[in-house]
Amino acid sequence: MNAMETADLAAGRGAMGAGLVVAGIVVLALLIGMFLFGSRRVRANDSRRPRPEEQPRMPEGGPVREVREHREPEEMPRTDERLTPHELKGHGNAGTRTGAGEGRPRWHEGGSGGFGSGGPGAH
Template sequence: MTSAWMEMAAGRGALGVGLIVAGLVVVALLLGAFWMGARVRRREPPPPSPEEQPRLPEGGPVREVAENREPDEVPRSDHRLTPHEMPAFGNSSTRTGPEKSRRRWTDGKSGSFGGG
């Protein structure tokens, strides 16, 4: 063997050792992440027991109610209201409004803009 072959073999050996070291670092990081996740999981509360699960109300499942609602009016003032001033008027409560029939599509019309 010539010295050129020896130099090429030495270079590849260092590269191989570097890849093995990088692989070991990756494996160590994965094991550390698994260990850290197990520690966090142990500190979490256990899942709820069957007795702690939510139950249906006595009257059965609650059904959806479709009704028209009217919002509260925003009070007028001389200065512009900021968001932090709005809760002073109470929660945005609504009340039941008068029954209004909603427009429905008719047969033969697509309901899209200009489609009729």
Template sequence: MNMEWTDIAAERSVLGGIAPFLGGVVLVAMLVGALWLGARVRAREPRRPRPDEQPRIPEGGPVREERLNREPDEIPKSDYRLTPYEVHGNMGSRPSEDKERPRWSKGGSGSFGSGGLGAH
């Protein structure tokens, strides 16, 4: 075996070991930099509220839910297509005077495809 070939093989094995080592050093440096940058960003954020600064339930108790029924806003019949500015801007409904909440009829399924028995 020639001494020249063994020297080349030794050089390649050293270079083959240095490249992954340098890649690992670069990776660790990037991770440390990311942690450092994250710490700087977090230091600029406002502090978290202390337990005594947390929201409390009002003295009168929890706020109650308010229900509002809406009814459809009728679109006038027309021979031509209406443009958006000709239709009211309240999303097609208005508050209802009726405060009674609509219920499903007894024996009804409640919705399409709910798997109920339905009305007979």
């Protein structure tokens, strides 16, 4: 191979490399354009944001507090045949009633914090 052929090969590789760079830039520009177009379309289809007067307001009596209560389960009917769920009374808490006012168990001074904590436990 002489010097002229080597220069032609180098020029061909340089043109090919430049062509790949240009093709990469074109693909990148297309991807960015598609992303921007898609995000505008999504924003256009979104529902509008609520105005300040449409925002939720606090109730008249102040914030609503959590109610804790002990619920007693409803007795299971005793039958010889199999019952399906729709034949049972109530769903969820609808079939239960408020139980006796048993308080939650509380930690007592001198009691252990948990199993294996090394404390003497409540006696």
